[in-house]
Amino acid sequence: MKKGIFFLAVMFSVCIYAQGTEPTLEKVGKMVKATYFHENGEIAQTGYLLKGKLHGQWLMYNISGKKIASGKYNEGKKSGKWFFWEDQILKEVDFSDNRIVNVKNWNQSELVSIDK
Numbered sequence: 001m002k003k004g005i006f007f008l009a010v011m012f013s014v015c016i017y018a019q020g021t022e023p024t025l026e027k028v029g030k031m032v033k034a035t036y037f038h039e040n041g042e043i044a045q046t047g048y049l050l051k052g053k054l055h056g057q058w059l060m061y062n063i064s065g066k067k068i069a070s071g072k073y074n075e076g077k078k079s080g081k082w083f084f085w086e087d088q089i090l091k092e093v094d095f096s097d098n099r100i101v102n103v104k105n106w107n108q109s110e111l112v113s114i115d116k
Contacts, residue, residue, distance in 0.1 A: 031055065038063045050075065071095070 021037045031048040038044045042065045047058030053076035060069035071082030077098035084091040090106040 047073070 021039060021041070023034050023036045026033045028048070031050045034045075034047060034049055035043060036045045038061075040063060042063060043061050044063075045058060045060045047054060048056040050056070054073035055075055057072055058070070059067060062068050067085060069082065069084045071078060071093075072080050078095040079097070080095060082093045082095060084093065088107060092104040092106060093100055094102040
């Protein structure tokens with residue numbers, strides 16, 4: 001199971017460079033905000049680069065515009081909690097130094113409350 005999640009996480013990283021249209025890049029302080037698009041014009045990914053490396057919060061969307069992943073990079077390495085949405089399942093993946101430490105699956109039926 002961890003190998004499957006790892007493969008999925010790696011694919012999201014690789015997809016940044018494989019989108020069909022040109023990304024938009026905007027300087028924000030010391031970082032660059034990058035937005036990558038699907039061929040249909042919908043946002044595929046958005047996040048920040050610092051010294052040419054992925055850094056800070058990144059969000060990924062499917063071709064319909066639905067959020068499918070969220071997580072943080074620290075100087076090009078995945079860190080902390082990442083979330084991957086797939087149908088009614090939410091996968092919570094903990095990263096440390098770009099390595100998967102823990103994976104937890106949440107099912108919509110298991111949710112007890114939602115904080116606002």
